Amino acid sequence: MIRWIPLFFTLLLFTSLATSDDAARHDRTPELSAEQPGGDFTLQSSRGEFALKQFRGKVVLLYFGYAKCPDVCPTSLAVLAQALGELSDDELKMVQGVFVSVDPDRDSFQVLDDYVSYFHPNLIGVTGTAAELAEVAELYGVKYSKVDLEDSAFGYAVDHSSTTYLITPDGELRFMFPHHTPSFVILEAIRYVLTADLSR
Ligand code: NI
Numbered sequence: 001m002i003r004w005i006p007l008f009f010t011l012l013l014f015t016s017l018a019t020s021d022d023a024a025r026h027d028r029t030p031e032l033s034a035e036q037p038g039g040d041f042t043l044q045s046s047r048g049e050f051a052l053k054q055f056r057g058k059v060v061l062l063y064f065g066y067a068k069c070p071d072v073c074p075t076s077l078a079v080l081a082q083a084l085g086e087l088s089d090d091e092l093k094m095v096q097g098v099f100v101s102v103d104p105d106r107d108s109f110q111v112l113d114d115y116v117s118y119f120h121p122n123l124i125g126v127t128g129t130a131a132e133l134a135e136v137a138e139l140y141g142v143k144y145s146k147v148d149l150e151d152s153a154f155g156y157a158v159d160h161s162s163t164t165y166l167i168t169p170d171g172e173l174r175f176m177f178p179h180h181t182p183s184f185v186i187l188e189a190i191r192y193v194l195t196a197d198l199s200r
Contacts, residue, residue, distance in 0.1 A: 038173025046109035066103030082183035
């Protein structure tokens with residue numbers, strides 16, 4: 001049987017373990033300029049305007065990256081998809097996964113839709129103008145920058161922080177999962193927020 005590990009300590013543990021290896025540069029703790037990170041924003045998707053406010057009543061899992069990312073995004077989205085895949089249909093109705101592309105020049109809505117649907121049908125891909133994205137990134141402490149790749153068909157990569165954000169049905173940023181957080185931790189957090197009435 002699964003032994004219950006208090007989520008808080010589990011998160012601490014994985015935060016402290018996430019120090020080395022291939023993705024070290026992605027393990028930076030988000031630099032938060034605001035005292036209260038998070039907040040509402042509006043971007044675009046293939047379905048039209050995407051406003052975080054529209055998802056009140058749902059748990060939102062938010063991740064920032066780009067579709068051509070060679071390893072970091074696929075790893076994170078696979079972990080998120082694994083957690084989503086463990087949810088029942090009823091639970092899944094209360095959850096929305098959101099992938100924010102910080103590479104709008106290459107990530108058209110079509111590219112984004114194809115990309116996220118590969119991982120899980122619950123995911124929606126959104127993006128915006130460079131200025132809009134910079135504003136959202138500032139809210140969440142996301143860092144990203146273009147890195148020119150010589151001798152590569154990709155042209156450039158985008159170095160970016162890799163944190164998965166959990167936003168409560170009240171629109172409050174509740175958890176930030178560092179890169180390499182295992183899916184069961186994210187799953188426990190989703191279920192915790194779904195079952196706990198945090199507003200009372
Ligand atoms: Ni990436």
